[in-house]
Amino acid sequence: MFDHAILRTRQMGQADAFAADSGVAGTTLMERAGRGVAQAIMARYAARPTLVLCGPGNNGGDGFVAARHLRQAGWPVEVFSFKAIEDLTGDAGWAASQWEGPVSRLDAAVPEEGALIVDALFGAGLSRPLEGEPARLAKASRERSCVTVAVDVPSGVQGDRARADGPSFLADLTVTFHRYKPAHLLQPAAGQCGDKVLINIGIPEGWHGEAGHCAQVNGPGLWTVPGLEIEAEAHKHSRGRLCVLSGPAGATGAARIVAQAGLAGGAGFVTLLCPPSALMEASTASLAVVTKALSRDGSFAEALEEAKADCAVMGPGAGLGETLRERVLSALGREMALVLDADALTVFKDDPETLFEALHARCVLTPHAGEFDRIFKDLRENCENRIEAVHEAAARSGAVVVLKGPDTVIGSPDGEVRVNVHASARLATAGTGDALAGLAGALLAQGASAFDAASAAVWIHGDAGRRMGAGETAAELLTRLPGALEALRRQRAREAAMSRLTPCTAPPADH
Structure with missing residues (x-):
């Protein structure tokens, strides 16, 4: 039931909280999300040099998990983090600890022609324009012939407003979780998402009573x-x-x-x-x-x-x-x-x-x-x-x-x-x-x-x-x-x- 639901970012947070209250660990949801990102990538693209850009929160945690699964499948993966990994906390800190490869600073990331970029910097809840290194990388990813895969939404796109008010990534594929957000369906943001894949991360039944929905996908x-x-x-x-x-x-x-x-x-x-x-x-x-x-x-x-x-x-x-x-x-x-x-x-x-x-x-x-x-x-x-x-x-x-x-x-x-x-x-x-x-x-x-x-x-x-x-x-x-x-x-x-x-x-x- 509620398969057609569209959730605001606040409602998605309430669904996540319901899962936690129901005994589903946040790390379990993150593992499922990151694995789903990696599987969606491998189902569509051949192995190639891959840059995983990880943000400071749970979106970045999903990126660390995706990087681990891609490397285990034989992909050449480099990870770049917005924060030093020792400063990451909570579920994102756990995900970073499971990554066994090197982690570089974000300013060391240089997208090359033909590379695949996993944009796991910021999710749908971002409410300010990108600046600094994330803004540079958003611009660089557009200027080069890279494949860009966004986690949740392209960084810079606001999930509820369904638009970007500054620099933003332009995705070929966006992998999101549980239910779509307004940005996945409403223009102009929907156009920046490219193809969209919705991953079931196992939030238990009953979540709708806690979170509700803002709209439904017509069908x-x-x-x-x-x-x-x-x-x-x-x-x-x-x-x-x-x-x-x-x-x-x-x-x-x-x-x-x-x-x-x-x-x-x-x-x-x-x-x-x-x-x-x-x-x-x-x-x-x-x-x-x-x-x-x-x-x-x-x-x-x-x-x-x-x-x-x-x-x-x-x-x-x-x-x-x-x-x-x-x-x-x-x-x-x-x-x-x-x-x-x-x-x-x-x-x-x-x-x-x-x-x-x-x-x-x-x-x-x-x-x-x-x-x-x-x-x-x-x-x-x-x-x-x-x-x-x-x-x-x-x-x-x-x-x-x-x-x-x-x-x-x-x-x-x-x-x-x-x-x-x-x-x-x-x-x-x-x-x-x-x-x-x-x-x-x-x-x-x-x-x-x-x-x-x-x-x-x-x-x-x-x-x-x-x-x-x-x-x-x-x-x-x-x-x-x-x-x-x-x-x-x-x-x-x-x-x-x-x-x-x-x-x-x-x-x-x-x-």
């Missing part, structure tokens, strides 16, 4: 997806009715992408509500999408009622103005499931409190960073990281908030936060965010909760993005969604089949 183990398996008696109206607000003529493209993604996401009936001037243009969205003229002066809530909408998506390409603002508030008054994106958020930039007062728990907001900043002013700037910013935004708005990006963060008003890194940089192109809004709307229309619909939509959208090839755009993304959904359906079917299997037992012996 299929956290939610279900309606419509993956369709019941025999299902029909189009039972599978959810989704309405999408279109922009005016010449600006219907975004809404058409939303509608097509809604169909791919399983909504049984999708209607584009359009200004009369856009009706002909919007009708090209899909043969399966219904278009309906929307009177400028008519009640938008009544239009949704007439369409028997289970969910509506508003904002993409809708155009800014008082009409959109009134329509959003009108739809919110119905307390139906809603996805608000793009213009439906920006239209409230001068008065976000009016939006927050009208929002409810069945709403999903899907801003990119700029839109987030317009309605949650200064929140990202004043929060420690994106996890904290989204946590605060969801609490403030009373809705599910999806802050889009390479590390999309999903927050629920009840305080739970999920971080999605299952995605692709190929999604950084116009229209893909509209597809996400449509997919979330489809899942909401089929009955998923707002938090799970948002979380599942983000993961499936990311999986479809991973299937995109060079040069593909939002149009091709729409064609990748069915494959992503089918792969998830098959995965669920395999898991269900495995759960039904029971071990065979021998028949009772005859007497």
Whole structure:
């Protein structure tokens, strides 16, 4: 349980303390951690000259253990220590005492081309910039063609803030322990970590009651997806009715992408509500999408009622103005499931409190960073990281908030936060965010909760993005969604089949 948990550095310390209180010695955890670092290195790289840079604390202790295991495997290893080994205390002092080779001062370390550097200087808890010899070595490791393996996080990177405020190591591989920290998942720090390996060091069950978590890594183990398996008696109206607000003529493209993604996401009936001037243009969205003229002066809530909408998506390409603002508030008054994106958020930039007062728990907001900043002013700037910013935004708005990006963060008003890194940089192109809004709307229309619909939509959208090839755009993304959904359906079917299997037992012996 809690396999998806993300821990702040303080929470990781509490998990370590729980292990100690449960009778697991700190030296045991350190031995497992250092051995795991060495094994991860040997699984990926051929033996080569290796410089192990050990800091003054437990991170350095992990480095001493890793050096010992690498040398025992025949690797040429040199160890350099920030502190004289006679000054090391606690578990780090024990680890240094187990190393039988020479130990040099840090200023004697000179990374050579092609060498492997084990950065075991400072862990995720460092809260100040590197200086002196660690800063020199961070710079030198970047300038030479070295392989750099970081222990816990690259030194100089702050584990909770997920960034470096000064010189820092750039890792090819980062080996961390027990659970991921924000720096392993949030940019820009995640990019500095390179490939990441998570090592189980044997912290006993029950640690979560002591430490808790700040977020979870988003994935299929956290939610279900309606419509993956369709019941025999299902029909189009039972599978959810989704309405999408279109922009005016010449600006219907975004809404058409939303509608097509809604169909791919399983909504049984999708209607584009359009200004009369856009009706002909919007009708090209899909043969399966219904278009309906929307009177400028008519009640938008009544239009949704007439369409028997289970969910509506508003904002993409809708155009800014008082009409959109009134329509959003009108739809919110119905307390139906809603996805608000793009213009439906920006239209409230001068008065976000009016939006927050009208929002409810069945709403999903899907801003990119700029839109987030317009309605949650200064929140990202004043929060420690994106996890904290989204946590605060969801609490403030009373809705599910999806802050889009390479590390999309999903927050629920009840305080739970999920971080999605299952995605692709190929999604950084116009229209893909509209597809996400449509997919979330489809899942909401089929009955998923707002938090799970948002979380599942983000993961499936990311999986479809991973299937995109060079040069593909939002149009091709729409064609990748069915494959992503089918792969998830098959995965669920395999898991269900495995759960039904029971071990065979021998028949009772005859007497």
